[in-house]
Amino acid sequence: MTDLPIPTTTASDRARDIRAAVESRLKTRHASERRFKLYGQLAIAIALSFLVVLLGRIVTQGASTFVVHSISVQVPLDPARIDQTALEGVNYDIMVADAVLAKLGEKDDDYGTKSEAIKDLMSPDFGFQLLNMIKADSSLIGKTVTVSGPLRANADLYFKGEIKRASPEEERTLSNQQLDWLDALKSSGAVKTGFNFGFFTKSDSTEPEQAGVLGAVVGSAMMLLVTAFLAVPIGVMAAVYLEEFAPKNNWTDVIEVNINNLAAVPSIVYGLLGLGLFINTLGVPRSSPLLGGLVLALMALPTVIIATRSSLKAVPPSIREAALGVGASRTQAVFHHVLPLAMPGVMTGSILALAHALGETAPLLMIGMVSFVPGVPHGFDQAATVLPVQVFIWENASERAFHERTAAAIMVLLVFMILMNAVAIIVRRRFERRW
Amino acid sequence: MLTWIAILILAALSGLAFLMGRRKALASAGGSPAKMHSLPGYYGTYVALWVGVPAALLLFVSIMFGGRLEHGLLIANQPPVLHQLSAEQKELFFQDAQAQAEGRQASEVIYAPDVKAALDAKANEARSYANAFRQGTFALMGVLVLAGFLWTFPRLNKDFRARNRVEGWVDGLLMACSIVAVVTTLGIILSLVWESLRFFSSVSPAEFLLGTHWSPQIGMRDDQVGSSGGFGALPLFAGTFLVMMIAMCVAGPVGLFSAIYLSEYAGPKARAVFKPLLEILAGVPTVVYGFFAALTVGPIFRQGFNSLGGLFLGGPLNELGLYLGQVQNQMALVAGVVMGIMLIPFVSSLSDDIINSVPQALRDGSYAMGATKSETVKKVVLPAALPGIAGAFLLAISRAIGETMIVTMAAGLQAKLTLNPLETVTTVTVQIVTLLTGDQEFDSPKTLAAFGLGLTLFAVTLVLNIVALRIVQKYREQYD
Numbered sequence: 085m086t087d088l089p090i091p092t093t094t095a096s097d098r099a100r101d102i103r104a105a106v107e108s109r110l111k112t113r114h115a116s117e118r119r120f121k122l123y124g125q126l127a128i129a130i131a132l133s134f135l136v137v138l139l140g141r142i143v144t145q146g147a148s149t150f151v152v153h154s155i156s157v158q159v160p161l162d163p164a165r166i167d168q169t170a171l172e173g174v175n176y177d178i179m180v181a182d183a184v185l186a187k188l189g190e191k192d193d194d195y196g197t198k199s200e201a202i203k204d205l206m207s208p209d210f211g212f213q214l215l216n217m218i219k220a221d222s223s224l225i226g227k228t229v230t231v232s233g234p235l236r237a238n239a240d241l242y243f244k245g246e247i248k249r250a251s252p253e254e255e256r257t258l259s260n261q262q263l264d265w266l267d268a269l270k271s272s273g274a275v276k277t278g279f280n281f282g283f284f285t286k287s288d289s290t291e292p293e294q295a296g297v298l299g300a301v302v303g304s305a306m307m308l309l310v311t312a313f314l315a316v317p318i319g320v321m322a323a324v325y326l327e328e329f330a331p332k333n334n335w336t337d338v339i340e341v342n343i344n345n346l347a348a349v350p351s352i353v354y355g356l357l358g359l360g361l362f363i364n365t366l367g368v369p370r371s372s373p374l375l376g377g378l379v380l381a382l383m384a385l386p387t388v389i390i391a392t393r394s395s396l397k398a399v400p401p402s403i404r405e406a407a408l409g410v411g412a413s414r415t416q417a418v419f420h421h422v423l424p425l426a427m428p429g430v431m432t433g434s435i436l437a438l439a440h441a442l443g444e445t446a447p448l449l450m451i452g453m454v455s456f457v458p459g460v461p462h463g464f465d466q467a468a469t470v471l472p473v474q475v476f477i478w479e480n481a482s483e484r485a486f487h488e489r490t491a492a493a494i495m496v497l498l499v500f501m502i503l504m505n506a507v508a509i510i511v512r513r514r515f516e517r518r519w
Numbered sequence: 520m521l522t523w524i525a526i527l528i529l530a531a532l533s534g535l536a537f538l539m540g541r542r543k544a545l546a547s548a549g550g551s552p553a554k555m556h557s558l559p560g561y562y563g564t565y566v567a568l569w570v571g572v573p574a575a576l577l578l579f580v581s582i583m584f585g586g587r588l589e590h591g592l593l594i595a596n597q598p599p600v601l602h603q604l605s606a607e608q609k610e611l612f613f614q615d616a617q618a619q620a621e622g623r624q625a626s627e628v629i630y631a632p633d634v635k636a637a638l639d640a641k642a643n644e645a646r647s648y649a650n651a652f653r654q655g656t657f658a659l660m661g662v663l664v665l666a667g668f669l670w671t672f673p674r675l676n677k678d679f680r681a682r683n684r685v686e687g688w689v690d691g692l693l694m695a696c697s698i699v700a701v702v703t704t705l706g707i708i709l710s711l712v713w714e715s716l717r718f719f720s721s722v723s724p725a726e727f728l729l730g731t732h733w734s735p736q737i738g739m740r741d742d743q744v745g746s747s748g749g750f751g752a753l754p755l756f757a758g759t760f761l762v763m764m765i766a767m768c769v770a771g772p773v774g775l776f777s778a779i780y781l782s783e784y785a786g787p788k789a790r791a792v793f794k795p796l797l798e799i800l801a802g803v804p805t806v807v808y809g810f811f812a813a814l815t816v817g818p819i820f821r822q823g824f825n826s827l828g829g830l831f832l833g834g835p836l837n838e839l840g841l842y843l844g845q846v847q848n849q850m851a852l853v854a855g856v857v858m859g860i861m862l863i864p865f866v867s868s869l870s871d872d873i874i875n876s877v878p879q880a881l882r883d884g885s886y887a888m889g890a891t892k893s894e895t896v897k898k899v900v901l902p903a904a905l906p907g908i909a910g911a912f913l914l915a916i917s918r919a920i921g922e923t924m925i926v927t928m929a930a931g932l933q934a935k936l937t938l939n940p941l942e943t944v945t946t947v948t949v950q951i952v953t954l955l956t957g958d959q960e961f962d963s964p965k966t967l968a969a970f971g972l973g974l975t976l977f978a979v980t981l982v983l984n985i986v987a988l989r990i991v992q993k994y995r996e997q998y999d
Contacts, residue, residue, distance in 0.1 A: 117891045119893075121784055124776050124777065124779050124783075125780060127773045127775075127780060128780055128793055131863045135796060135797075141815050142810075318696045319696075321692065321693045321696035322693070325693035325696060326697055339697055339698075339700060342701055342704050344984075344988055345981060346703060348988075349921075349984075350918075351923065352951055355955075356707075356955075357706055357711075360710030360711070361710045365710075382703050389700065414686075415689055439802070440802075442804075443804025444804070444805075445805065445806040445924050446927075449923075454956050473806075475806050475807070476928070487814060490814075491810070494807050497804065498807070501802060501804070
């Protein structure tokens, strides 16, 4: 009987085993550590790629709006075709179309099919230009006048490559012949390519090529003015009261809870409030900048209050105490010392709240701002449209040419928001004081 | 025009009162401000306030409600010729009478001679009411200005406590401003409840909350087919829930993990770059997300599903292939995913705050025991931050429920009771927008239904917000 050597584990062996176990476990632990960190990086990457895709898509969709194809046509005003007793009833569009046909060296058939086809390529605005010229000066009849402006949206889309010759003829809005004409006009130099100034100097229109954002920008500015004049003073004063003067009791608690909850109420509910209270009860005119400004002011109020309170809190109590110590009253201490010191924070918060209000759409749909408004609003109680709502309206339009304009309008909106945010950041960087 | 003149005169009188008050107080102290109780300006301000403010308030009230009062007086007695007209014609008649009185463009209705005579009479009446009302207002304003002056000016002397009085006005103004917030809430609740009550008088709340048939189109005529309308909002609630769940499935993990990365892993430099970039995502207006969903994400998803369906055709999953082949642009998934993208920065910045407020001592303790960073986050930081993160998620859910533009542009209008993310669904907010855009009569159940939906939305989000804010606050206090 031989004794098998009993495996003796020395202390150093045990330590090695534990070490091996720990090291193998450490490997998995470190792997899971790396995985976890990767998840975090992935999340950031996903969020940022969404941002890039979102902005990139809008820029690529909208950039083509800023290029426009326009044409100048010399139209002979044939006295035989203009009935001077009914200037409004004359078919100017056909006269323009005939002039273009003549330019192309084509002859129309008896049914006028070619001039009809040309008419579809020219903006109806040419006709209105002729009408206005003749109305202003009837001696022009018999002479030749020049009208110029953008081509119709479909022709514009063809030059931009949105409508392709390669696609089957029956699936396009333009026939082969119309495309040939467009190519001929382009190669003869009649069609000029340029920057689309009209997009910034015209207002909404039913014709995509005539539609611009001026009316919406002015409407937005007016509405924001109303919002700023209401929300900022009221919000700042409310915050000063709650932070500096209000006794701490149940009533101020109620106001406090109330403000926090108001900040989280869905914006569409403010639209219902505008409809139920301002329109139906107080009789504020529908779709006016005044009404939109009122509604957005109520919406922005909690944000302004919260921002102001936090910047008032950041002013150290020693400032108040020093003012009180040299004999100022509480009101004087607040208005002469605390509030001016808190002003950079107040301004930053207010500008951000206004920037948010500028992009708000939903409540404005409730109060009639979706109506078609062709032109710049004349007053605070007149019908107006605003940029985000203009985006919504154009997005809903069926014509394809409106889609690029929608993206372009979004770019204009984003530029304004970026400007406001930049101002807010500059104010914060430049004037904010750290205590 | 007259109103502007009145405002100018009022401002001038207040300015005058300021100068007179200041001068009188100074004179009573022999021209030396040191002997006075308050700075000289306060005496002037005190008089100016009493002169200007009451009259200005009166003018404001008269502008706000004057038109309504005149209208009430005008329709109070109706000439006998009007009895032959219908209710709408009568309304138009009185509108025209007022338009004629104010010299505005009246409607193009041609009235019968006897009605026309009545119209002219009413227009004259309206003009006389307007004149009387205006003169009455101006006279009363004059009285108020004078009374304010006489009430304050004689009492001014160097010992008068003008500063305290003026500060009393300032306090009142500040308090009034803070009450605006409360009044807003009351206004929201009252207008929602008031219109909803009218709605629930024609549709029972049980049918509204539990009914499964939603088709709020009311016929123009009573005898029209399908004019009855259905107001069962359950499909809308289901659609809202579905979109919200999808959004949270996107925003929850991505937002939470970016917050963890930003607060635990990223160095100060990476933080300074990534945080503002995420904030840009938060600052993009919702209508832009809606545009993105409708014209970019929608078509991509549809094409993806359609070609995926093509792969299944003819195989054992033929049915599924056919179904995927006919998926539309507008589906719950598109709206949900884009809404999720919108909510990422919201979830991430709230969670970031909350994770940052977990005390460093807890982390240090965990590291000292040999835990890795991810173990510390998973076993220590997240459990400690859990209530706060739950609150943040609740706030995000409330945002998702109340979000309007994305779903309006990308989800669709068909009310379907389904949990299939590829179907077109509609939500509460979409229906509110659809019911209230365009012109319609205000007292039909169709428009009132929007207020019923609005009340439900407000109540649900309010409860979510209160609970969430309470949780977050409790959580913060725990570590403060």
